[in-house]
Amino acid sequence: MIRHRETTRNYQRQRQPLTFARASAYGFLLLAAVSWGYILLGTESGVGDLVSAQTWSDAGDFFGRLLGLGSGVQPAYFQGDQWVEKGKLAYDTLAMSVLAIGIAGIGAFLTFLPGARNVSNGGLGGSPSRAGLAVYCLVRWVFTLTRAVPELVWAMVIIFFLSPGILPGALALALHNYGVLGKLASEVVEDIDPAPARALRASGAGGFQMLLYGILPQALPQFITYLLYRWEVVIRTTVVVGFVGATGLGREFRLSLSFFHYTEVGLIILWYLVLVIGVDLICAWLRRLAR
Amino acid sequence: MWRLFDNRRLLSLFLGVALVWSLASVDWGSAGVHSGGGGTLREFVLAAFPPELSPDFLRVGLAAAWQTATFAVAAITIAVVVGLPLGALATGQVVSSSSRGRALAVGARLFLAVIRSVHELVWAVLFVAAFGFSSLAAILAIAIPYAGILGRIYGERLADVPDEPLRALRASGASPVAVLAYGRIPIALPDLLSYTFYRFECTIRAAAIMSFVGIRGLGFEIQLSLQELLFSQVWTLMLFLVGLVVLVDLWSSKVRRSLAA
Numbered sequence: 001m002i003r004h005r006e007t008t009r010n011y012q013r014q015r016q017p018l019t020f021a022r023a024s025a026y027g028f029l030l031l032a033a034v035s036w037g038y039i040l041l042g043t044e045s046g047v048g049d050l051v052s053a054q055t056w057s058d059a060g061d062f063f064g065r066l067l068g069l070g071s072g073v074q075p076a077y078f079q080g081d082q083w084v085e086k087g088k089l090a091y092d093t094l095a096m097s098v099l100a101i102g103i104a105g106i107g108a109f110l111t112f113l114p115g116a117r118n119v120s121n122g123g124l125g126g127s128p129s130r131a132g133l134a135v136y137c138l139v140r141w142v143f144t145l146t147r148a149v150p151e152l153v154w155a156m157v158i159i160f161f162l163s164p165g166i167l168p169g170a171l172a173l174a175l176h177n178y179g180v181l182g183k184l185a186s187e188v189v190e191d192i193d194p195a196p197a198r199a200l201r202a203s204g205a206g207g208f209q210m211l212l213y214g215i216l217p218q219a220l221p222q223f224i225t226y227l228l229y230r231w232e233v234v235i236r237t238t239v240v241v242g243f244v245g246a247t248g249l250g251r252e253f254r255l256s257l258s259f260f261h262y263t264e265v266g267l268i269i270l271w272y273l274v275l276v277i278g279v280d281l282i283c284a285w286l287r288r289l290a291r
Numbered sequence: 292m293w294r295l296f297d298n299r300r301l302l303s304l305f306l307g308v309a310l311v312w313s314l315a316s317v318d319w320g321s322a323g324v325h326s327g328g329g330g331t332l333r334e335f336v337l338a339a340f341p342p343e344l345s346p347d348f349l350r351v352g353l354a355a356a357w358q359t360a361t362f363a364v365a366a367i368t369i370a371v372v373v374g375l376p377l378g379a380l381a382t383g384q385v386v387s388s389s390s391r392g393r394a395l396a397v398g399a400r401l402f403l404a405v406i407r408s409v410h411e412l413v414w415a416v417l418f419v420a421a422f423g424f425s426s427l428a429a430i431l432a433i434a435i436p437y438a439g440i441l442g443r444i445y446g447e448r449l450a451d452v453p454d455e456p457l458r459a460l461r462a463s464g465a466s467p468v469a470v471l472a473y474g475r476i477p478i479a480l481p482d483l484l485s486y487t488f489y490r491f492e493c494t495i496r497a498a499a500i501m502s503f504v505g506i507r508g509l510g511f512e513i514q515l516s517l518q519e520l521l522f523s524q525v526w527t528l529m530l531f532l533v534g535l536v537v538l539v540d541l542w543s544s545k546v547r548r549s550l551a552a
Binding site for chain 1: 298299301302305309310312313314316317318321323324325328329331332335358360361362364365368408409410412413416420421422423424425426427428430436496497499500503507510513514517525529532533535536537542545546548549550552
């Protein structure tokens with residue numbers, strides 16, 4: 001009986017230690033409380049507006065106007081040339097997203113190897129070198145920097161150098177996604193089974209042969225999966241980059257909104273949804289091919 | 292059997308054609324560096340060595356980083372609170388009737404797909420136009436698509452939990468909700484957490500670009516410094532973004548290691 005009670009007590013003691021995970025949970029709750037406190041008290045939170053009937057009727061009017069209610073003029077939805085015009089912008093936007101993910105993918109593909117720890121420290125065979133470590137640190141730093149800065153901020157910087165068009169927006173999207181893809185791809189290589197590469201190295205394969213037969217067959221399918229997943233993200237973000245990059249649906253969205261052409265805004269959102277859903281479907285199909 | 296178009300070949304062909312098409316859509320005649328752009332580019336790159344490190348400006352950056360972090364935290368809390376139940380519904384396993392469960396699952400998945408298809412900044416611009424400028428508008432704008440993406444991934448991870456431990460729970464008379472709370476969620480917890488941390492990192496960037504609708508924070512300060520062509524300040528602010536992202540990364544990996552131990 002006594003022993004039973006002791007075991008129970010031991011069991012309870014074991015269950016309750018303040019692990020880092022548990023402390024983090026409490027820490028996050030505290031952080032959330034402080035953040036919400038700051039936002040509600042220290043910023044123009046807008047909580048007061050939420051209880052005012054005026055706000056809601058204004059908002060209702062706004063969304064009604066997007067749908068073409070009560071405007072008097074003929075809504076853009078019923079004008080064929082409006083569909084064509086916005087369709088062309090959607091086409092540009094799609095091209096921009098493909099160009100962005102293409103540049104990001106090629107860039108990441110060319111640099112993900114030295115960014116993998118097991119490649120630079122000789123874990124896959126080969127000898128560790130100080131130069132390899134330096135390159136590893138540099139590549140990882142570039143991945144982190146490009147990834148940490150959002151596409152829109154890159155776009156605001158890039159328009160200082162490049163003429164407006166598809167290219168600056170695509171480059172901005174590519175920079176951020178290069179960091180994301182590079183990090184993901186490097187981690188794929190860090191997780192691969194080292195046996196094939198080591199065996200190849202031991203039987204005298206050169207670096208390129210090792211890459212071709214020891215690393216890529218394992219890493220490439222995962223890389224393609226990530227590429228497609230990022231394309232789904234990019235198509236959603238391309239519109240936003242158009243806000244600053246002055247191209248495609250994004251630019252038109254901002255212009256129409258500031259000219260109060262509400263139904264055109266609605267039509268642009270419609271085309272945007274067509275793009276997003278279309279790309280999601282294409283990616284689902286391509287993923288099946290990759291399997 | 293060798294076929295002209297096996298799946299891999301078709302995939303490579305598709306990716307290649309897409310890239311060539313996108314390159315062809317660029318108007319190369321007018322594209323490129325505009326006059327004076329080359330000089331500005333050099334100026335921008337050189338401004339990173341060193342970035343602006345005066346105590347006064349570091350204080351500005353720190354305050355901005357704090358503001359951005361609070362918005363990110365606020366948005367991710369809503370996204371998790373909304374996304375988790377929707378993700379659980381999307382598994383189709385929360386009610387005992389399987390036909391009703393499937394109907395709920397289809398509804399939840401469709402809803403999640405709709406709310407995650409629009410980018411947070413598009414939501415933000417629309418909300419500000421509809422409700423007026425406010426921090427809540429920006430936070431909701433981030434929380435909506437993030438609830439959609441979190442719900443989708445939560446649903447997938449919760450559905451992928453191995454069935455044996457769940458069967459044991461069911462055999463001892465646990466209700467579907469109890470199976471979820473004591474079986475699926477604890478088993479999937481490391482995966483759920485690591486994905487949530489990743490999305491938390493993304494909300495930091497989302498909060499930063501809410502500067503576009505006038506929300507203060509790192510993006511706001513970057514815009515100000517860009518307008519005044521103070522590139523070394525821009526680099527400092529970017530480094531603050533890097534700092535926040537690295538912090539979240541470190542936190543995430545330490546929590547995962549602690550759970551695994």
